[in-house]
Amino acid sequence: NAGVTQTPKFQVLKTGQSMTLQCAQDMNHNSMYWYRQDPGMGLRLIYYSASEGTTDKGEVPNGYNVSRLNKREFSLRLESAAPSQTSVYFCASNDQGSTDTQYFGPGTRLTVL
């Protein structure tokens, strides 16, 4: 099993460009999450999907949109990238929500110039 996979691994964007970060899990988990990791701030939740067909905002949702395409896939879209969105993005999944262990992807390092 690959666990949680993310594409791309690295990306450089210009301000105003758009892109979609892809995440997939093969563990048949119900819940999926997107975090951003910034120095001195730890991980902050952007959006999550408790189950297929549902999505909810996390702590820092502004500037992002998500799609839970099916049970396996959860994508994060930046419609108009800004330098403040330069970060490392992690996708995670688990089976039973916030009280359950999360399994993380390898991360996507995004730079917005």
Added chain:
Amino acid sequence: AQRVTQPEKLLSVFKGAPVELKCNYSYSGSPELFWYVQYSRQRLQLLLRHISRESIKGFTADLNKGETSFHLKKPFAQEEDSAMYYCALDYKLSFGAGTTVTVRA
């Protein structure tokens, strides 16, 4: 408001010395707390969680509801313990800012 506080950004200890990573949380309910670890060039993974009451790789963590703390301890640090450690609270899926541990030979 910061729900999980890890006061130390950096922690450097000698091999064989005890190491303690502090974690305090703000939550009035019954918390579920986790320690996650990220070794160099590896993905973030669970180290231990309070409900399991396990000792993983020699690490233990005790939940102190009175002090709202979940400090991580290991009596004898090893070089392979060098990593970034995150304390996390289930409420709002809150993570601390992380502590980078360096174990020197």
